[in-house]
Amino acid sequence: AQSVTQPDIHITVSEGASLELRCNYSYGATPYLFWYVQSPGQGLQLLLKYFSGDTLVQGIKGFEAEFKRSQSSFNLRKPSVHWSDAAEYFCAVGSSGGYNKLIFGAGTRLAVHP
């Protein structure tokens, strides 16, 4: 069965520091992979997605993620974090068939210190 693991529940970084949020997935074929961000009290916004091709994908707000098939990972990175990046981040995996369902990880809550 498909599953997504985000090993870090909470992460705290200083403003201006680099960031990496981890995501591991379990899926039999090549998955569709997504990162979403949720600001407090809001819905989820799509940051970036991977279907195929170049394994390094660029997203909005300066984020990028790298698909590593050998490690079943899709880690999210940002070279310099801003205070406004404080939010909860969700990794998700989907399939090309079926009903287009996404399976979400439990989320990583990011705090940014000034």
Place this chain on the structure above:
Amino acid sequence: DVKVTQSSRYLVKRTGEKVFLECVQDMDHENMFWYRQDPGLGLRLIYFSYDVKMKEKGDIPEGYSVSREKKERFSLILESASTNQTSMYLCASTLGGGYGYTFGSGTRLTVV
């Protein structure tokens, strides 16, 4: 800008009430979903619909039902609200698997 609109941001209901959560999308998407979000548990799928009048159970359908009479509207129904249904409810829609979801802003439901 495309949108998924959830009719209420906050709701407070009493135990035993029948509760309707409404979701409307303006993107002509066929696929619509209802999730609930609880701390530490991420998003859990309640029901989804891939066409008008079609519905499928998700991972936690107990205590819920859905209605999709029109393509743009997908309603979640709590037949008899209970306190363990206090949660954030998120509606989403998609054109297809590779496009990802567009989410509504969520409805925070409190059952007292």
